[in-house]
Amino acid sequence: MKCGLVAADGAVLHRETRPTPREAGGRAVLSALLETVVELAQKAAADGHRVRAVGVVVPGIINAERGTVSAENLAWSDTPVLAELQAAIGLDQQVLLAHDVRAGGYAELRQGALTGTTNSLFLPLGTGIAAAMVVDGKLVSGDGYAGELGHTRFVHGSAAEQCACGQWGCLETIASAAALARRYAVRTGRVVDGAREVIELLAQGDADAAVVWREALAALTDALVMYTTLVAPTRIAIGGGLVGAGETLLAPLREGVHARLTFQREPEIVAAELGEEAGMLGAAWMAWDRVAADESGEETV
Ligand SMILES: [Zn+2]
CATH class of the missing domain: 3.30.420.40 (ATPase, nucleotide binding domain)
Known part of the structure; x- marks a missing residue:
């Protein structure tokens, strides 16, 4: 702690x-x-x-x-x-x-990547995925239940894996840092040292790393488009272990979200600033x- x-x-x-x-x-x-x-x-x-x-x-x-x-x-x-x-x-x-993620979002709002926003999102991609949502200037807690974007279904059909929450195809099962490492290991039979190693393999041109990465990005893009359509954030700050990938993560997310929006207000997608x-x-x-x-x-x- x-x-x-x-x-x-x-x-x-x-x-x-x-x-x-x-x-x-x-x-x-x-x-x-x-x-x-x-x-x-x-x-x-x-x-x-x-x-x-x-x-x-x-x-x-x-x-x-x-x-x-x-x-x-x-x-x-x-x-x-x-x-x-x-x-x-x-x-x-x-x-x-x-709640730790909402507190992290509040810190980003007060002194980090979300400063000055009234509608924004802090989305750490770590062992799990939860969101801190700032809506009309307020951090939304929903009596303690809000922000569980990681447990919304973004994978369908036979590709859906069961989540720790009991449901199938949750965002967390494909796009968390833990999921990247697990899915790479299942695919290749090779145990890796967390998402960090998958990101390194990706940079070296590893084809299996590229597949799990692409699948994670697709689900994340869907999640950000849905959030943008529903709540219209002006800025989205991505945090957690995966943001260690920097522009390798952020650039395709920006492009993916941009390509999918038509009438919606486009959010800036940036890295969170305060880390751990x-x-x-x-x-x-x-x-x-x-x-x-x-x-x-x-x-x-
Ligand atoms: Zn779940």
Whole structure:
């Protein structure tokens, strides 16, 4: 997990990365999170700062009303994360719990690739695919359920593979970084070191890499055209591991989307700017916004 201490103006005063003990189960993951929050608060105090709020962002489905989280890859099922956090750090401090991809999108909106937009999309292509949607100036959360573009069907017929969500042919099964590596390995019998290696093979002219890449691009183009038609973003920022491919990814996406639009407003398609730090920064921005909403003016850490 990535964590840090962030001042009200967005300056990162301290950053660190800690292991997430997934293999030890959901309780261990939650304990590690609570320990991290408590120790960071202690560090802040030792450095002479006052912690005003704690922002925690997690994957999965967040029930904002109850403060519970269900996340398959953390072995959490309706886990009372907010109540546990509040108990660990004390009731006098604000705790904000949000979705990691939406937080990343919020950071891109505040200080990254989506700055100045009121209708835009942050789409990280990593292990999975989820979207942070900015519509009419607001980040859409849909009570915690919105933005699951990765679980919309873009592959049909016998080519559709079953997704972790149980459905078939989801965007995530063909266009996530994890899918590229898996599909290359299935096709060639050769295990690769993630999407990064598939991108390297593509650059070397590997024919199988070219096929899985082309299929991913086709599904992504469909997804971006659908999103553009529905919500009319002016800018789309692509993030996650796949954007490491740079223009190899972005140029054909731009061309593909351009070719398919007729009456729709054409979005700019760019690389996200904040990389792996987006979620942490978004957590901090959201927490500071909560402080500002509660009490205006003061600028301390
Ligand atoms: Zn799915």
